[in-house]
Amino acid sequence: MKILVGYKRVVDYNVRVQVKPDGSGVALDGVKMSANPFDDIALEEALRLREKGVAEEVVIVGIGPADLTAHLRNGLAMGANRAIHVTTDTAPQPLTAARVFLKLVEKESPDLVILGKQAIDDDANQTGQMLAALWGRPQATFASELAVEGGKATVTREVDAGLETIEAELPAVVTTDLRLNEPRFIKLPDIMKAKSKPIDTVELDSLSVEDGNHLKTTQYAPPPKREKGVMVEDAAALVAALRQKGLL
Amino acid sequence: MSKILVIAEHLEGKLNSATARVVSAAVATGAQAIDVLVLSDAPDAIAAEAASIEGVSRVLTVTRTQNAHLLAATAAPQIARAAEGYSHVFGPSTTTGKDLMPRVAALLGVAQVSDVMTVEGPHTFTRPIYAGNAIITVEAPADQTVVATIRPASWSAAASGDNAAPVEALDLDVELPTHTRFVELKQAKSDRPDLQSASRVISGGRGVGSKENFDIIFRLAEKMHAAVGASRAAVDAGYVPNDMQVGQTGKIIAPELYMAFGISGAIQHLTGIKDAGTIVAINKDADAPIFEIADIGLVGDLFKVIPEIEAALG
Numbered sequence: 001m002k003i004l005v006g007y008k009r010v011v012d013y014n015v016r017v018q019v020k021p022d023g024s025g026v027a028l029d030g031v032k033m034s035a036n037p038f039d040d041i042a043l044e045e046a047l048r049l050r051e052k053g054v055a056e057e058v059v060i061v062g063i064g065p066a067d068l069t070a071h072l073r074n075g076l077a078m079g080a081n082r083a084i085h086v087t088t089d090t091a092p093q094p095l096t097a098a099r100v101f102l103k104l105v106e107k108e109s110p111d112l113v114i115l116g117k118q119a120i121d122d123d124a125n126q127t128g129q130m131l132a133a134l135w136g137r138p139q140a141t142f143a144s145e146l147a148v149e150g151g152k153a154t155v156t157r158e159v160d161a162g163l164e165t166i167e168a169e170l171p172a173v174v175t176t177d178l179r180l181n182e183p184r185f186i187k188l189p190d191i192m193k194a195k196s197k198p199i200d201t202v203e204l205d206s207l208s209v210e211d212g213n214h215l216k217t218t219q220y221a222p223p224p225k226r227e228k229g230v231m232v233e234d235a236a237a238l239v240a241a242l243r244q245k246g247l248l
Numbered sequence: 249m250s251k252i253l254v255i256a257e258h259l260e261g262k263l264n265s266a267t268a269r270v271v272s273a274a275v276a277t278g279a280q281a282i283d284v285l286v287l288s289d290a291p292d293a294i295a296a297e298a299a300s301i302e303g304v305s306r307v308l309t310v311t312r313t314q315n316a317h318l319l320a321a322t323a324a325p326q327i328a329r330a331a332e333g334y335s336h337v338f339g340p341s342t343t344t345g346k347d348l349m350p351r352v353a354a355l356l357g358v359a360q361v362s363d364v365m366t367v368e369g370p371h372t373f374t375r376p377i378y379a380g381n382a383i384i385t386v387e388a389p390a391d392q393t394v395v396a397t398i399r400p401a402s403w404s405a406a407a408s409g410d411n412a413a414p415v416e417a418l419d420l421d422v423e424l425p426t427h428t429r430f431v432e433l434k435q436a437k438s439d440r441p442d443l444q445s446a447s448r449v450i451s452g453g454r455g456v457g458s459k460e461n462f463d464i465i466f467r468l469a470e471k472m473h474a475a476v477g478a479s480r481a482a483v484d485a486g487y488v489p490n491d492m493q494v495g496q497t498g499k500i501i502a503p504e505l506y507m508a509f510g511i512s513g514a515i516q517h518l519t520g521i522k523d524a525g526t527i528v529a530i531n532k533d534a535d536a537p538i539f540e541i542a543d544i545g546l547v548g549d550l551f552k553v554i555p556e557i558e559a560a561l562g
């Protein structure tokens with residue numbers, strides 16, 4: 001079987017993103033970029049399914065500007081068989097991304113699509129669910145365990161109430177949560193090997209995808225600041241301070 | 249004028265408190281009608297609870313055996329059908345709402361606004377991006393249904409009690425897919441207050457050191473009638489179950505009092521507690537970033553400090 005994996009490039013999770021003083025956006029010049037952490041987990045899970053003999057081919061997908069190639073090479077070095085680069089200069093909103101994924105799904109006929117539960121730049125948490133809806137197939141979001149057997153996926157999901165298990169017939173869309181696995185590190189020799197793996201480049205405009213970038217961002221603001229508080233010497237002073245605030 | 253459909257969240261026959269918070273956001277849009285939709289196999293008790301929330305115009309129920317355990321794959325087509333005639337469809341940005349609402353939006357062919365913090369106008373909202381490091385103002389097109397998830401921690405619950413909105417059964421002729429099946433839900437049952445609605449939360453991080461050591465956190469929480477939370481590191485290490493994780497990818501909470509023990513204060517954790525009334529941090533490292541946002545900080549060893557707090561509480 002074939003697995004399609006979302007592999008988005010985002011600002012590294014260690015970067016404390018700053019809003020530009022004029023409120024026109026966030027300052028991204030020169031900041032470190034990395035794979036979306038949830039997408040690294042998605043790729044790792046796909047690779048493990050291949051190593052177990054459940055899947056034969058793992059294809060990563062990146063939708064973004066021309067310079068995404070180096071990022072996709074990292075995913076190939078991690079172990080993906082090949083990459084599809086959908087080029088566009090406009091950051092696709094989730095509905096557009098889902099429509100692009102649907103086009104690729106129609107072309108590639110994967111049995112499983114694994115995406116991150118959310119991209120840590122827009123924090124939207126939508127693309128997988130939207131793709132599943134447009135495709136008319138099951139979705140299993142926030143996966144912390146995935147077993148694929150006999151034409152179905154059994155997925156444990158991290159939900160507010162605890163852990164939910166569902167069964168989904170394949171093909172299906174799974175989105176990853178943090179505890180699904182711990183992604184492997186890329187090894188030097190694999191970076192060399194990845195150089196010869198194929199990257200298909202397709203222009204988004206050539207896919208005749210209906211534009212889903214409906215939301216207009218009109219302003220960026222820094223989050224409200226919390227005042228720096230006080231330090232207390234010991235537990236007695238802490239309890240006294242809480243009493244004074246009427247919290248005990 | 250806007251007409252809003254609010255999707256009720258419920259479990260085991262009880263309405264989740266997030267629903268009344270979503271109603272508050274609906275009221276803030278200046279809606280002329282706010283209807284609550286209850287999908288269930290036995291909706292009556294849930295509907296009665298929803299009908300008593302201030303601001304609710306009507307409660308609509310859909311009774312189907314497939315709705316016994318809500319799955320996005322089967323709930324979304326029902327909601328998309330029920331949404332006809334509404335200008336907005338709102339749900340909570342809980343795991344249930346996050347799973348469900350984008351599927352509804354895609355069926356309607358519209359975008360979704362995630363995690364609404366404030367309503368600036370019927371089509372204008374603020375929401376967080378980059379783990380809450382930036383708050384953006386977004387405009388949804390006025391000629392499309394607005395599908396949005398409402399960030400519960402940003403809204404207080406609409407009052408409940410005096411209202412008695414009419415409850416109507418809705419018969420939706422929608423065929424439901426059978427490709428997705430519910431197997432089980434493992435709940436970490438406890439008598440402690442619910443993390444998402446508790447007024448006091450005591451959290452432990454990697455500094456707590458082990459599953460056994462976490463008992464000290466539970467004990468203090470019990471004494472203070474508080475819910476218990478944890479950092480991702482504590483959950484990953486297996487000290488506590490996943491439903492206790494607080495943060496960007498866990499629960500976003502807004503208690504009156506939040507006390508963090510042995511938590512360093514990574515940005516992903518802080519995102520989950522920024523709306524708390526008072527943040528208290530106890531950490532043995534005076535340079536821990538959590539002290540930058542704590543209202544009250546105490547440098548010390550949690551295993552020494554907690555017994556002292558208990559003694560001081562009396």
Ligand SMILES: Cc1cc2nc3c(=O)[nH]c(=O)nc-3n(C[C@H](O)[C@H](O)[C@H](O)COP(=O)(O)OP(=O)(O)OC[C@H]3O[C@@H](n4cnc5c(N)ncnc54)[C@H](O)[C@@H]3O)c2cc1C
Pocket residue numbers: 013037038120452453454455456478479480481482493494495496497498499509510511512513514515516517520530531532533536548549550551
């Ligand atoms: C995509 C992504 C999403 C994430 N989402 C979340 C999330 O939702 N929630 C979350 O919490 N994290 C999240 N994280 C992880 C986050 O980056 C941090 O790794 C995590 O919060 C650290 O947990 P911690 O503070 O318990 O551990 P550490 O950072 O290891 O801190 C432990 C602290 O305990 C203190 N300590 C040790 N012993 C004692 C003692 N005896 N007494 C007092 N203090 C002591 C130490 O000084 C230290 O400051 C996410 C990360 C990523 C990449």
Ligand SMILES: Nc1ncnc2c1ncn2[C@@H]1O[C@H](COP(=O)(O)O)[C@@H](O)[C@H]1O
Pocket residue numbers: 005006007008009036038039042061062063064092094097114115116117118119120122123124125126127128
């Ligand atoms: N531009 C993109 N390129 C590749 N994958 C994407 C892109 N946008 C979204 N995705 C996938 O969809 C997931 C959820 O994104 P979002 O809905 O934006 O939070 C990500 O973790 C990716 O797997």
